């Protein structure tokens with residue numbers, strides 16, 4: 001069904017193509033001006049129309065009665081090409097086993113005269129999959145292409161195509177299709193199929209397809225085959241499982257309004273309806289993350305605006321205005337903490353219920369508050385970490401100023417005050433040698449909280465301590481970046497604080513000269529094994545028995 005829709009509504013000429021406007025215009029103009037190139041390279045994500053346009057190009061340049069770059073569909077050339085029977089249109093899928101043989105054949109057949117068409121056209125899909133040998137063979141042909149032969153190469157991974165090939169092609173970059181374009185096409189199909197479908201439902205399908213027309217058409221096909229002839233947003237959401245996003249929005253709003261009972265009811269409703277709470281919690285964490293990012297700078301929404309409808313996005317912006325950054329971050333922490341516990345609890349909803357209650361308390365507990373943000377590490381200029389205290393009643397909060405209208409300048413002042421207060425509050429002095437000698441144990445202890453963080457940390461070593469700040473050095477910039485990622489850093493701090501029973505901050509430093517010491521302390525065989533597995537996972541190595 002899905003593939004039929006895609007085939008059935010495949011565009012027949014340039015005028016029927018939706019999107020890729022600049023490519024279509026350039027190609028039709030060059031044909032109108034009788035300037036047909038010898039080698040084209042189409043690059044872009046899957047489902048953006050590369051092969052469709054390649055086939056149309058092949059037909060257009062061969063039509064005998066071309067009018068305004070639109071094939072007539074009546075001449076012998078048009079008929080034979082549309083029927084897929086022309087010997088002069090050769091499609092090669094480089095990803096298939098026969099790709100290499102085909103290229104070898106290509107070398108032999110390319111010089112032969114055309115069977116019937118004006119241009120012999122080779123369409124080589126997924127060209128990046130060719131072997132070096134095949135690339136060389138292709139290059140030879142591209143260097144001196146016989147007249148009346150046109151090559152159209154298509155790839156989703158342009159970086160894997162050798163420069164020598166690229167330099168001989170006219171390159172066209174296919175963009176992901178804007179949602180509007182996809183909706184337009186889906187609406188045409190729905191109309192032709194005599195299916196009534198809500199515009200919001202079409203938008204949802206388009207968004208799920210992430211800019212790929214083929215995927216969108218395939219989804220529409222599946223939905224049409226499952227549902228009646230009157231499709232609503234609700235039905236589409238159910239099929240796509242996107243109800244999660246809406247529920248995440250509802251629960252986030254309840255948390256910010258401190259409506260714990262509402263949020264708990266919602267969680268239990270989900271459970272009753274057979275939802276997987278682990279999956280749902282991931283949606284919720286992602287939703288809160290997006291909210292946090294919008295709160296910091298609404299321009300950053302461009303990174304996830306394609307994941308949601310404009311209506312959802314507006315709602316998110318509105319919510320972010322009313323929510324305090326500190327509450328958003330502490331909620332993220334709480335739901336992250338709940339994630340690993342959901343599957344191991346007899347009552348899977350319990351960790352989420354606890355997280356909701358903690359998040360909706362008037363005052364976050366002292367521990368959470370500390371996790372929120374008190375960077376010793378200099379803040380980026382945006383002042384993203386500016387933590388405002390709640391209408392304070394704890395002694396710590398009383399000293400802070402609470403205001404939503406604080407200007408940026410005041411924010412940084414406030415932040416300094418916070419750091420100072422926090423520092424006063426911390427009388428911990430972490431000893432470097434203690435950390436060093438417990439390092440392997442820390443790595444093991446962090447595993448239940450976050451498996452991959454433990455693996456990341458095993459590529460670091462403690463280099464310095466100052467009061468409650470532990471500096472970790474790593475010679476690898478990859479690990480440095482990963483660990484400096486805010487969520488990762490906060491998680492490490494949270495777990496270290498728990499394990500070391502003091503409030504710990506961490507600081508990750510890149511030190512190219514650092515030589516990682518292997519286990520300073522002997523550790524149990526079983527523990528060693530688990531660490532080893534992590535290391536192997538990352539490095540892709542294997543164990544050599546001594």
Ligand SMILES: [Zn+2]
Pocket residue numbers: 062063064065066071072073074075076077078079
């Ligand atoms: Zn024709």
